[in-house]
Amino acid sequence: MESVLALGGFVLLRDSVEWEGRSLLKALIKKSALCGEQVHILGCEVSEDEFREGFDSSINSRLIYHDLFRDPLNWSQTGEALPGGPLGALQAMCRRTHPGPVTIALDSLSWLLLHIPCTALCQALGALSRQHAHPGGGSPAEPVRVLGLFHEELHGPGPLGALSSLAQTEVTLSGTMGQASAHILSRRPRQRPAHQTQWFSILPDFSLDLQGGPPLESQPHADPHTAPVDPTAHVTFNLHLSKKEREAKDSLTLPFQFSSEKQQALLRAGPSQATSHIFYEPDAYDDLDQEDPDDDLDV
Amino acid sequence: MAAVATCGTGAGSTGSIAAAASKNNVTSFQRKGPRASGTDSGCSRLVSIAGTRPSVRNGQLLVSTGLPALDQLLGGGLAVGTVLLIEEDKYNIYSSLVFKYFLAEGIINGHTLLVASAKEDPADILQELPAPLLDDNCKKDFDEDVCNDKTPDSNIKMKIAWRYQLLPKMESGPVSSSRFGHYYDASKRMPQELIEASKWHGFFFPEKLSSTLNIESCSLTHGYRKLLQFIQNVIYEEGFDGSSPQKKQKNILRIGIQSLGSPLWGDDICCTENCDNSHSLTKFLYVLRGLLRTSLSACIITMPTHLIQNKAVIARVTNLSDTVVGLESFIGSERETNPLYKDYHGLIHIRQIPRLNNLIYDVSDVKDLAFKLKRKLFTIERLHLPPDLSDTVSRSSKQDLAESSKLLGPGCGMMAGGKKHLDF
Numbered sequence: 026m027e028s029v030l031a032l033g034g035f036v037l038l039r040d041s042v043e044w045e046g047r048s049l050l051k052a053l054i055k056k057s058a059l060c061g062e063q064v065h066i067l068g069c070e071v072s073e074d075e076f077r078e079g080f081d082s083s084i085n086s087r088l089i090y091h092d093l094f095r096d097p098l099n100w101s102q103t104g105e106a107l108p109g110g111p112l113g114a115l116q117a118m119c120r121r122t123h124p125g126p127v128t129i130a131l132d133s134l135s136w137l138l139l140h141i142p143c144t145a146l147c148q149a150l151g152a153l154s155r156q157h158a159h160p161g162g163g164s165p166a167e168p169v170r171v172l173g174l175f176h177e178e179l180h181g182p183g184p185l186g187a188l189s190s191l192a193q194t195e196v197t198l199s200g201t202m203g204q205a206s207a208h209i210l211s212r213r214p215r216q217r218p219a220h221q222t223q224w225f226s227i228l229p230d231f232s233l234d235l236q237g238g239p240p241l242e243s244q245p246h247a248d249p250h251t252a253p254v255d256p257t258a259h260v261t262f263n264l265h266l267s268k269k270e271r272e273a274k275d276s277l278t279l280p281f282q283f284s285s286e287k288q289q290a291l292l293r294a295g296p297s298q299a300t301s302h303i304f305y306e307p308d309a310y311d312d313l314d315q316e317d318p319d320d321d322l323d324v
Numbered sequence: 325m326a327a328v329a330t331c332g333t334g335a336g337s338t339g340s341i342a343a344a345a346s347k348n349n350v351t352s353f354q355r356k357g358p359r360a361s362g363t364d365s366g367c368s369r370l371v372s373i374a375g376t377r378p379s380v381r382n383g384q385l386l387v388s389t390g391l392p393a394l395d396q397l398l399g400g401g402l403a404v405g406t407v408l409l410i411e412e413d414k415y416n417i418y419s420s421l422v423f424k425y426f427l428a429e430g431i432i433n434g435h436t437l438l439v440a441s442a443k444e445d446p447a448d449i450l451q452e453l454p455a456p457l458l459d460d461n462c463k464k465d466f467d468e469d470v471c472n473d474k475t476p477d478s479n480i481k482m483k484i485a486w487r488y489q490l491l492p493k494m495e496s497g498p499v500s501s502s503r504f505g506h507y508y509d510a511s512k513r514m515p516q517e518l519i520e521a522s523k524w525h526g527f528f529f530p531e532k533l534s535s536t537l538n539i540e541s542c543s544l545t546h547g548y549r550k551l552l553q554f555i556q557n558v559i560y561e562e563g564f565d566g567s568s569p570q571k572k573q574k575n576i577l578r579i580g581i582q583s584l585g586s587p588l589w590g591d592d593i594c595c596t597e598n599c600d601n602s603h604s605l606t607k608f609l610y611v612l613r614g615l616l617r618t619s620l621s622a623c624i625i626t627m628p629t630h631l632i633q634n635k636a637v638i639a640r641v642t643n644l645s646d647t648v649v650g651l652e653s654f655i656g657s658e659r660e661t662n663p664l665y666k667d668y669h670g671l672i673h674i675r676q677i678p679r680l681n682n683l684i685y686d687v688s689d690v691k692d693l694a695f696k697l698k699r700k701l702f703t704i705e706r707l708h709l710p711p712d713l714s715d716t717v718s719r720s721s722k723q724d725l726a727e728s729s730k731l732l733g734p735g736c737g738m739m740a741g742g743k744k745h746l747d748f
Contacts, residue, residue, distance in 0.1 A: 143596070147586075148530070183631075186594060215452070220656070279484060
């Protein structure tokens with residue numbers, strides 16, 4: 026799980042109805058906050074109080090919450106709502122230049138996808154992840170981490186594919202028997218993507234408890250109904266040779282068998298043959314007596 | 325095509341004089357000026373440009389794609405004035421490598437580059453180009469690569485078919501006599517001085533957008549329109565279309581566009597199936613092809629076709645491109661553990677080869693091709709499939725093998741189809 030936070034860039038957290046991801050998101054936020062980073066949260070799906078619930082006051086003081094839940098369409102006109110709507114809020118985050126590593130948590134990309142077009146969201150995410158490469162003051166690369174929560178059941182394969190192709194790390198939540206697991210796919214640039222499955226559980230104070238493996242009472246793998254049939258049984262020809270048969274086969278002289286010198290010469294002088302050689306190897310029935318040409322006629 | 329046209333209009337007089345001279349061989353009239361006859365024998369009318377050669381089949385001017393193995397499959401190289409479309413593999417590892425080989429080949433040959441991307445800064449892309457293998461070192465390294473590769477196999481020396489020991493699997497090996505294709509070391513970076521000595525133009529789409537991301541500015545044709553204008557400006561200003569005939573040395577413009585059609589360009593064909601501006605990408609390709617045909621340029625485009633939701637768009641895009649090559653890597657798929665594919669990193673599908681000034685295709689008869697990336701060599705080899713066994717013997721393990729060895733095209737029913745072979 027450390028690799029999720031170690032790599033910068035965009036982390037896509039895919040959850041579903043059975044395995045919810047907000048607690049993992051909060052756990053990762055807590056971890057970043059404890060490392061001393063700045064954490065910005067764009068909250069869309071739950072209220073601020075509900076989101077901050079469970080964090081102690083030291084962490085809560087580090088979180089900078091941008092609330093889109095209370096008044097997303099700015100109906101109250103009090104000026105508290107974020108200007109520009111959801112897209113404006115994202116752009117504001119792009120423009121922010123603070124020194125130091127930053128984590129941005131988007132409480133739900135699904136909510137954002139319902140309100141802004143997918144291409145605009147992808148471009149904004151690209152701009153956010155790229156921010157560390159072009160900081161305002163020219164300081165060396167400060168990692169910007171964008172954690173996005175994505176409810177994959179709400180969307181078709183299109184947005185999911187588009188967002189996965191942008192993500193540096195993709196965490197898919199699943200599990201068995203009440204134990205959650207995270208399948209982490211990390212794509213380092215120009216390297217093979219690495220898969221990892223991590224079993225974990227989240228404690229009430231949103232700290233991560235990593236477990237070694239699946240729970241002990243995992244069900245046994247069901248046997249297939251049909252036993253695999255061996256195709257090499259009941260064949261009319263012999264597929265396996267015994268040792269004696271193999272020796273007999275090896276010692277058989279093949280027709281047109283050349284001596285090894287001739288073979289090597291032919292192999293070596295393949296492409297360019299400056300001079301032509303004549304190789305004569307007498308056959309078993311060849312008669313070397315030049316004087317009588319009819320000697321082999323058996324008359 | 326394009327070269328002959330520009331030769332005809334721009335340097336026509338020189339060409340005709342030289343042609344007359346070669347025909348008669350007796351004239352004493354020597355025209356002062358750039359000699360039209362280059363190093364290409366028998367093609368004295370074509371202007372010789374560094375890094376190009378005429379095709380042996382129809383005289384079409386070709387450039388190397390940077391991968392000699394791919395050049396051979398495409399009939400000698402990529403024709404000048406055409407588009408090479410690479411369908412990206414799932415994690416965009418090998419397609420970006422092919423993209424970089426193309427650009428590196430341009431730098432080595434001294435061509436001008438135009439790199440367009442919506443994801444990475446073109447300057448960063450150029451920093452990551454692979455280093456070229458120089459002739460004196462590469463033969464030694466290639467031999468050691470081949471030896472390392474061959475040692476498990478060559479223990480079984482063939483007894484009956486021993487003459488085939490010499491036969492290469494596919495044309496592999498640095499052709500040291502020609503300077504057309506070069507080999508690159510994927511583990512090293514191109515030296516900085518070569519990059520700085522080269523001329524390149526970069527188009528980084530997020531910079532060209534206005535600083536505020538309005539929804540209007542994400543309209544589909546906006547990014548493509550800007551890119552087309554940029555390409556057109558470069559072609560016109562640098563004279564690749566013959567517009568400034570007093571240019572002393574003709575050169576090729578190599579255009580590389582990365583991940584066209586991805587949402588970062590503002591195109592939503594990867595996001596939805598019924599998108600509003602589904603013709604934006606096809607219009608772009610059509611206009612781009614028109615630009616390329618009238619200039620001395622070659623273009624490589626990588627496209628994440630596995631993300632495109634509407635399959636009809638893929639078919640249209642294929643028709644609008646000239647050469648289409650699909651890469652399918654085994655990473656993350658069930659084929660990775662398949663023993664059939666253990667030597668290779670992925671499959672390569674040649675989806676389309678153009679017929680340029682020709683009635684027949686130049687396609688090789690080998691359809692099952694796989695590639696592997698060794699450190700210094702990107703080889704494409706013929707994949708030997710196991711024999712197609714009949715349906716009567718039921719076997720679970722062998723059936724998976726035979727089934728997964730079938731090449732899956734984008735339009736075919738995938739594993740959802742029944743497992744039985746149909747016998748008519």
